[in-house]
Amino acid sequence: MKEMEWEVVIGLEIHAQLATRSKIFSGASTAYGAAPNTQACAIDLGLPGVLPVLNREAVRMAIKLGLAIEATIARRSIFARKNYFYPDLPKGYQISQYELPVVEKGRLRILVGDGERIIGVTRAHLEEDAGKSLHEDFHGLTGIDLNRAGTPLLEIVSEPDMRSAAEAVAYMKKLHALVRYLEICDGNMQEGSFRCDANVSVRPKGETSLGTRTETKNLNSFRFVEKAINYEIERQIDLLESGGTVAQETRLYDSNKNETRPMRSKEEANDYRYFPDPDLLPLEIDESLIEEVRRELPELPDEKSARFQSQYGLSDYDAATLTDSRELADFFEATVTAAGAEPKLCANWVMGDLAAALNRFGLTIDQSPLNAEHLGGLLTRIEDNTISGKIAKQVFNLMWDKRRPADEVIERQGLKQITDSAAIEKIIDEVVANNPAQLEQYCSGKEKLFGFFVGQVMRATQGKANPQEVNKLLKQKLTR
Ligand code: ADP
Ligand code: MG
Numbered sequence: 001m002k003e004m005e006w007e008v009v010i011g012l013e014i015h016a017q018l019a020t021r022s023k024i025f026s027g028a029s030t031a032y033g034a035a036p037n038t039q040a041c042a043i044d045l046g047l048p049g050v051l052p053v054l055n056r057e058a059v060r061m062a063i064k065l066g067l068a069i070e071a072t073i074a075r076r077s078i079f080a081r082k083n084y085f086y087p088d089l090p091k092g093y094q095i096s097q098y099e100l101p102v103v104e105k106g107r108l109r110i111l112v113g114d115g116e117r118i119i120g121v122t123r124a125h126l127e128e129d130a131g132k133s134l135h136e137d138f139h140g141l142t143g144i145d146l147n148r149a150g151t152p153l154l155e156i157v158s159e160p161d162m163r164s165a166a167e168a169v170a171y172m173k174k175l176h177a178l179v180r181y182l183e184i185c186d187g188n189m190q191e192g193s194f195r196c197d198a199n200v201s202v203r204p205k206g207e208t209s210l211g212t213r214t215e216t217k218n219l220n221s222f223r224f225v226e227k228a229i230n231y232e233i234e235r236q237i238d239l240l241e242s243g244g245t246v247a248q249e250t251r252l253y254d255s256n257k258n259e260t261r262p263m264r265s266k267e268e269a270n271d272y273r274y275f276p277d278p279d280l281l282p283l284e285i286d287e288s289l290i291e292e293v294r295r296e297l298p299e300l301p302d303e304k305s306a307r308f309q310s311q312y313g314l315s316d317y318d319a320a321t322l323t324d325s326r327e328l329a330d331f332f333e334a335t336v337t338a339a340g341a342e343p344k345l346c347a348n349w350v351m352g353d354l355a356a357a358l359n360r361f362g363l364t365i366d367q368s369p370l371n372a373e374h375l376g377g378l379l380t381r382i383e384d385n386t387i388s389g390k391i392a393k394q395v396f397n398l399m400w401d402k403r404r405p406a407d408e409v410i411e412r413q414g415l416k417q418i419t420d421s422a423a424i425e426k427i428i429d430e431v432v433a434n435n436p437a438q439l440e441q442y443c444s445g446k447e448k449l450f451g452f453f454v455g456q457v458m459r460a461t462q463g464k465a466n467p468q469e470v471n472k473l474l475k476q477k478l479t480r
Contacts, residue, residue, distance in 0.1 A: 004241065005205040008233050009213070010168045010198060011160035014175055015153050016185040017129065017193040018061045024128050024152035025052030025095065025280075032191055036145035040131070044150035046091030051279055054079075058152040059283065061184035062102045062126055063293045065154060068178055068300055069121050071106030073290055079126075079280040082272045087144055088131035096155075098274045101125035102283060108158075108178075109302055110170040111320050119171050120159030126283075129153050154184070160199065160210060165229035169222050172196055173324070177301050181326050195220045200232040202240065211236075212246040216253050216260050228253040231260055304329055312336065312343035321351055327365045331372050338376025341383045349379060353396055369403055370396075378406040386410065387417050391463055419466045421473060424457070427465070428477055431456045442478060450478070 023030055026043035043050045066073045080098040106121035131146035156175060162168045176194055179185040187194050196219045201211035214232060219225045231253075236246050251260040299307070301323045308319035308329075323329045328350070335346045354375060358368060378395060381387050387395060387410060398409045410416055418424060431453060432439055442449040457470050 006202045006237050006240075007205045007207070008163055008165075009160045009201045009203065009210060010162040010165075010229060011213075012158045012162070012168060012172060012199070013197040013215075014156045014158075014172065015129075015195050015197075016065075016156060016175075016179050016187075018058050018152040018154055019183065019185055020055055020057045020061070020152055022055060023150035024055050024058050024126065026150055028150065030151050032188075034147055036134075036143070036147060038147065040146035040149050044090075044146060052095065052277075054280065054283065055152060058126060059102070059285070060289075060293055061152075061182070062124060062154055063285065063290060064182045064184055064297065065124055065156070065179065066103035066106065067290070067294055067297060068182055069103075069106030069108055069124075071103045071121060071124070073285060074100060074102050074104060075285055076100065077102040077125075077283045077285075079277045079283065080274045081277050082127075082274055084272060086130065087142065088133050088146070088149070090131070090146065090149065094128060094130060095277055095280070096127035097125035102285070108171060108174055110167065110174050111316070112164075112167050112170050114317075117161075117167065119161045119167075122157045122159050124154050124156040127153050127155055160201075160213075165226045165233070168198065168229055169226050172225055173222060174301070177324055177326075181298055181300055183298075189220045189222075192220060196225055198225060198229050198232070200229055200236070201246070202233060202236045212248050214246065214249055214251050214260070216251045217263065219253055224253055224255055227255075227258055228260055231258060235260070298326075308332075312347070314343065314347055318344075318347050318351065322347060325365065331365050331368075334372030335376045335379070338373045339379035339383070341376070341379040345379055345382065346376075349375060349396075353393060357396075357400055370399055374399060374405055381406055381410060385417060385419060385466065388463070388467060391417065394463075414464075416464065417466050418461055418464050419469055421469060424461075424465050424469055424473055425477075427457055427460050428453075428470075428473055431460060432477065439478075450474070453478070 020030060022028060023044060026041050028041040028044055029039050031039070043052055063073055077097055078100045079095050081093040082096045082098070083093040085092060101123040103124035104122070106124070108119050108121060110117050110119060129148050129151040131144055131149040134143035134145060137143060158171065162171060176187050179194065180187045185193055189195065198216045198219060199213045200216070201213035203209070203211040214236070216228045216232060219228055232251075239246055247262075247265065249265050250263045252263045253260050304323040305316075305319040308314050308322060309316065314322070322332045332346060332350045335350060336343050339346055354368070354370070358365065378392060378399065382389055382392050395406055395409050398404070398413065399406060402409065435456065438449050438452055442453075453474055454470055457465055457474065458467070
């Protein structure tokens with residue numbers, strides 16, 4: 001029997017914590033890291049007699065995202081109560097949006113390999129976060145910290161449009177970049193400001209109806225999303241190929257064991273007994289607010305990437321990589337300005353040596369010990385032939401370690417390129433004189449030895465001789 005070919009189907013639900021200063025329905029602070037239960041007010045606790053009031057800033061942020069993904073902004077949307085019992089949900093319900101969300105029918109462009117794909121965004125809705133249960137700090141007990149209760153979230157739900165873990169990660173990264181460009185979410189995944197539930201199913205290739213899915217909850221790194229999805233794909237295919245069926249359920253990913261485990265069987269919407277929250281008026285958004293928000297939109301990643309291609313002559317790939325984050329894009333442009341050098345050279349250094357060094361030390365671009373002026377200064381010296389590209393790597397490392405500008409490092413370490421032909425010729429004479437056996441072989445036709453002589457000259461100058469000049473002068477000398 002021919003082995004069955006499977007198609008993977010993935011849809012993501014992403015929770016982005018909105019970067020408002022106060023909560024979505026109260027004036028309590030949203031600052032991270034406060035002592036437990038010091039930032040939950042009577043409204044967040046749902047004490048009797050309180051009334052929620054919607055945070056205008058959270059609405060503007062939802063509109064921003066909606067415009068950035070070319071979605072429809074609902075003129076009228078409704079807040080609903082989603083009822084369930086859990087220790088970290090003191091009200092017994094979460095205020096969310098259900099039937100009428102604020103944002104609908106958007107799209108996001110992703111690059112995977114050298115292909116481009118458009119992923120549909122079904123909806124984005126506003127809701128409040130719950131508190132946190134703390135299991136680690138107490139033996140045999142669970143602590144409850146309600147500081148997070150009432151923190152505004154935007155839940156962004158994709159269409160089941162992704163066909164591999166790599167596409168899912170590309171989508172999540174693109175959305176992550178977008179919320180940071182828009183400054184509506186700090187994107188801090190370790191603190192849980194940007195987290196993902198991954199819905200995964202498989203079906204025989206060619207089948208048009210969807211297979212039964214599982215939902216893996218609370219994935220808070222790109223790596224975990226990729227691993228959890230790949231684990232699920234394999235698990236489901238193994239199950240189906242051995243004659244079993246996939247249970248529709250909610251699962252948890254264990255990063256220590258790299259596996260997902262069942263958490264609970266999937267609840268249906270009617271388990272939540274959704275109904276419109278009687279304490280909140282429908283959210284009405286008029287055209288003038290939408291236009292106002294539209295005018296505040298910054299240049300977005302796709303626009304920036306297109307501009308980098310036309311203005312700096314970069315490839316689609318380079319432009320997409322550099323516009324991954326606004327900070328990286330700004331760093332690149334500042335380097336081009338500071339260096340007055342070839343944009344391609346700047347791009348190579350920002351994506352190459354700089355990115356590698358940041359990676360090595362676990363730093364973000366904002367924490368880079370070298371700023372764009374420093375890097376630009378180094379690239380200027382490559383461009384004007386003060387140093388070779390190879391020596392530049394050495395200068396870069398010294399700049400990084402010693403936090404000094406390029407010119408100072410080049411001067412102090414005596415790394416200036418030797419371009420003076422008289423000086424180079426003198427060294428060539430010495431090298432040739434010291435290697436008579438190789439000279440004889442070369443003259444009798446062993447032309448490969450030319451490289452040997454170049455190497456010796458470079459060595460004698462500690463790599464500082466201008467390589468083009470060395471080649472030219474050696475050729476003259478040896479063909480004489
Ligand atoms: P909920 O999880 O709240 O029940 P939905 O039915 O709206 O909500 O689906 C949530 C997510 O699951 C969406 O991103 C959707 O694209 C995705 N999804 C739905 N069905 C499947 C499926 N069969 N396979 C993979 N993803 C799916
Ligand atoms: Mg869900």
